[in-house]
Amino acid sequence: MKKTKIIFLLSLVILIISTLYVPVKAGDLLSIEATTSDTRNIHISGTTDSDVYAIILRIYYIENADTLTTEDEFIAAHKTIDVRSIEVTNNTYDLTIDLGQEFNIFGYNGLLVYASDYDGGSFKSTIVQYINTSPTNSDSDTTSNKEESNTITEVTTANSFEENIETEAISISENVTTNTQNEKAANDNIDTGDFSKSVFYLILLLIVLGVIILELNKNKKQL
């Protein structure tokens, strides 16, 4: 009986601790899309998980990426065009940003958008896609196809440097690295709170089961 009481009290203490321990949970961006039809007004939209209250958006312009030969050159070529934070409503964000001037986003030039949870968490990035809204005819079709083809090339180019760009975006003091193990470690760090809470509940469940089994055994013996 004494043993059961101790276990019961212990489970209560664990329950209280697990309730008090509220981890700071960073949210995640689930998707991002950025388009333009005039190379000046950028429409950005996407979805987040329910832990995201706001996101930070950063738009870069990179010119003549094919002429860059070193990583430092590539990082230096990223010109910040706009930075702003916006509130997320019903797990979605949607806004149009007027960059104030047109940018040449064809060939090896491009506009890049980075978005992350305002309070931390993972980020999403995308290249701004050109949407041709002009009337279609045979000539413009050819141009459009060419532009589309160029855009795809840009995506490939941008993706190969993606993590480097993000590192530059968030820090000028750290070495640039694409170590995926670090990313995993970062993931683990951020989700530690949730994991700990799950462990607490698991222990609690095991204790409760233990108490029930003990009581059942006791009743069996008495019978």
Place this chain on the structure above:
Amino acid sequence: MRKVNLKFKRLICFFIAIILLFCLDKNNYLHQVKADNETHVFNISPVGKIYTITEKFDNTYSIPDNNYTLDLSNTSRNSPAEITEFIYQTKLKIEPNTTNNATITNIEALDVNEKAVTITSSTDNDNSYTLEFNSFFYDNVVFEITDSENEKYYLKINRYAAIISTNFDNIDDPTPTTKKVFANLYLDEKEEAGSEVVNLTTLIKKVYNDNSYDFDYASVELNGSQNLVITTNTYRACQFSTEVDSNVKEVYFITTRPHWTSKTNGIITGSGMGVKYDISTKKTTY
């Protein structure tokens, strides 16, 4: 019979007039008679881990208080009373002053998502309410406080991480020749502001007189070869700066928190483009 009808009509008109009077916005059309001993004073104080910031890099700026006793009479949605609190002070308590006749019946955060601020009334029978900000994004929120007399009061809570200061009084003064705007950045002591590798980065947007703008990184102010930092048991601080001249009219500071290699840890300098500093008026907008 006609007399009765007339009396009846007059009575109806009288009631319609009364109803109309009550339908009008009483704040705009009816003069409120305030009792001599009636006050609308509220106390605002931090809850949980309390940050009492006193240390400064120099005397060119002052640190906002964290306890306030405010008379919220004559406040409106567009002209609220304002206070400024440390951004890491995520929980604040609002309660009516003991001199108040009325009690708080409701507090609402205006113009933000429903889950932006968690507002809970106390179970201690002291009529206090706790406001908990759920994101660093919400650095200026207006609250509507309703009392038991159905009066409404408005309080804007600004939240700071960076206190802006300058090394000049007027941008056109001949000295100092190198004019700087400083972001004195205060953080929880657990943030890595004092480490040799400062993971904080501050991005700056400078807006010029012709409304053009550019972006740059702020410089970390140094004490010799070390980063200029303040370290206490509850908070830390470091100083960023940027040079300005008479062509610059506004500077925005936005700071990213310490982070891992490929994951950000968020932003601490508030909504929009961060903290805005007007060079001519020397006013900071959160």
